[in-house]
Amino acid sequence: MHNRKISVIISTYNAEAWLEKVLWGYHTQTFRDFELVIADDGSGPATEALLHRMQKEVFYPIVHVWQEDDGFQKSRILNKAIAQCSAGYIVMSDGDCIPRNDFLEVHDRRKEKGYFLSGGYFMLPMSISEAISREDIETGRCFDIKWLREHGLKSSFKNNKLTAGGFKAALLNTLTPTGATWNGHNASGWKEDIVAVNGFDERMQYGGQDRELGERLTNYGIRGKQVRYSAICVHLDHARGYKTPESIAKNQAIRQHTRGSKNVWTPYGMQKEEQP
Template identity: 30%
Template structure:
């Protein structure tokens, strides 16, 4: 079983540097690391190039023109390039715990996707956090009592407790697309993300709804599979209502495959 880690990012090179540092310290390295950049930022390219020969995993950087929020499209482009059996996704503002890859792989089962939790790094600590030296391991280690985190109970890693979380037949209100994983073949079967989603919101939950429509189940990773989220101001939600209508269509029509998805992603620049 091979695994790709997909990191979606937009103009946040300092955070990306920390995330790749955290990946390099994983107890289990992914076979591929794919940076899915929803834009074309020179600083992001410099960070990717600086790490390309330092980390054992195969490194891929895919980007496109900066034409607004097109996360669904860039994720489709990234997964088209993946050669792995299993896909793990995180956002470019989420720092993985050192057991993150291991936790997702250990719990990967046929007919199931996974979604994990996130611990929040407080906004007032982020500027100082991002300025830490790349050799400073302290920025990647958070204790339960760290003053710079909130929702700290999510930080507890107690693997045996996760056994008590049952598979879900419908999408959970706890689902967050910033920490999720699935089989590549299941993604292909629904034609991936819907490229019609533009602007913030619903592209990730729409995918999971169509997974469920195609017979998959969801499993929450609680007390494992942890990421640390760099809190930030809310994204522009001006297109949210349109995106919500697209998701509602998937629910009401029990849609499985989209017409403008993975296969069509190479047509857009």
């Protein structure tokens, strides 16, 4: 078994219907030299059963990294998943983001030493999220603006994410006022850089733990590169029961400290200690 060129980390928690659509999305990828590492924050047996079944149907290997359910502990399971990645380059996304067939090709082509890549997502309403079938994913219809409009998508500047190709996508990547931050739903970087800053800060629960990792990478000298109009995934709708004002406030305080102190290392990361 050779080491793959890219490890893709997908976070999930008890959302098999969405995760299955995402797994079919990776089955359509033009770039095929990857493994999928599932960062499972305590799902029940239905997720394990889905992964067992899908492993027989998709071409890529699936590594299932699971931890006991202890509330929203995404940072902790992501650190465990990073440790399990066999590739030197890591793409991170979520179990509710279906990748377009060139998603990994873009991450592979644009990766560069000294940088991480910052992508976005295209948010779909619940009605379309539920309507998307395996066939819609395999044919790429669910990324087609005409098909989405027929299914009730409203007009918006954001639709450019799906329609911009080549030069226009490159131009919009350059012009966008959105900063090149580490976004948990669509970002990638070198494993050695992520390990060098000790991964995610496990004190952080919902809201911004991905950005905080990016801020430490920046402090470490790794620059963000914008690919939001090139590396495309559609985001399926869901409720966010774990989003609380307390967790947001706590995380904002941690991020403020990271930026102010120019910290590169968190003692609450993959290794539980001060910087060696």
